[in-house]
Amino acid sequence: MADKVHCSTVGDYFTLQRGTTYKSRLLGQPGPVLLGLATIQRNGGFRSDSLKTYGGECPDKLLVQPGELYVSLKDVTQSADLLGAIARLPSGFQAGRLTQDTVKLEPKRSDVPLDYIYWLLRTPQYRNYCRAHATGTTNLGLGREDFLSFPAPEPTPKQLSLVGTLGALDDKIELNRRINETLDEMAQVLFDHFFPYSTEDNLPDCWRVGRLDEVLVLQRGFDLPTPERLPGPYPVVAASGPSGTHNQFMVRGPGVTTGRSGILGNVYFVHEDFWPLNTSLWIKEFRNATPAYAYHLLLGLDFELFNAGSAVPTLNRNHVHNLPVVVPPMKRVKDFDRRVMPLLRRQKANHEESQTLAALRDTLLPKLLSGEIRLDDVEV
DSSP states (O other): OOOOOOOOBHHHHEEEEEOOOOOGGGBTSSSOEEESGGGBOTTSOBOOTTOOBBOSOOOGGGEEOTTOEEEEOEESSTTOSSTTOEEEOOTTSOOEEEOTTEEEEEESSTTOOHHHHHHHTTSHHHHHHHHHTOBOSSSEEOOHHHHHTSBOOOOOHHHHHHHHHHHHHHHHHHHHHHHHHHHHHHHHHHHHHHOOOOSSTTOOTTOEEEEGGGTEEEEEOBOOSSOOOOOSSSSEEOTTSOOGGGGGGOBOSSEEEEEOBSSTTOEEEEOSOBEEBTTEEEEEEESSOOHHHHHHHHHTSOGGGGBOOSSSOBBOHHHHHTOEEEEOOHHHHHHHHHHHHHHHHHHHHHHHHHHHHHHHHHHHTTHHHHOOOOHHHHHO
16 A cells, blocks of 8 residues: 655645736637636635636636636735635636636645645735745745745644634635625616616606606715724725714715715615715715615616716716606605615625624634634634
């Protein structure tokens, strides 16, 4: 019987297959998705919100199959959050093509513990290793030998148990994301069903064409002095921020805000009270609209038509107010909101749960290498 191979570095498990350049004119044509930097989350993980297909040459050696691992050995930011960052193509996706910025990890044998390696290369210890071995100034790089030399001792049973826990957390986060996508689709189907008319042709009784400011009024945000700004998905300032005279500008949730400058046309539904930034417009008055209806109405507008800026795209609210819209009966608007608000609240609950699970995952990750693994860590 052959002796068991003992591994101590990433290079003992894998060889690397580097990607190649592609022709930009073939983007969007039928073919595999391109697996470049935009498909990797900062500090690791697959990112699916900016996938583009490629209709050019895709030899088998450049293809990544579902379940396989690929990494970025480059980064264009000084934070190095993508340098050495790893991703795994999820099941349910078609094969993807490497780019000049990514490499595929090709196992040297059939029993390589892929899940263990995947999570090992998402630990903060590994991320610090990548930053410490970065080369270059403007464009950062991680040498192949440095990457392959990262310590990767064979996993212990406790480590494999923790890997299972980390995988379960990520699976639940991904499930919540897919559920929220489905809830988005359901809400849009309901909007199209309740409000099928986009022109004045053949409008039924009690429907009419009016201006957007008959339905809602947009207000420019504010530059508040020394606010407490917190990270999050909305371009707003925390409701627990400045007090005193500036409280008059607080928007009482639920509300809707949209990008005015830089993030032109991005529309956000905000459940809590919030402070609108100067780079956003927010709905000051719901005249003939309730929040869910106003949110979906704005989602359907092409804000690029109202760009009042030049180098920096800027939205003029007065231009948007003049937009002709079909004004439905108020009863129909309220019926729509009554059905859709529970979907929006479910999305919020899923998002908050995913944030909690991600925080737990990030708390457990360092233990994969530190050895400080207790039974309650694994079974939490």
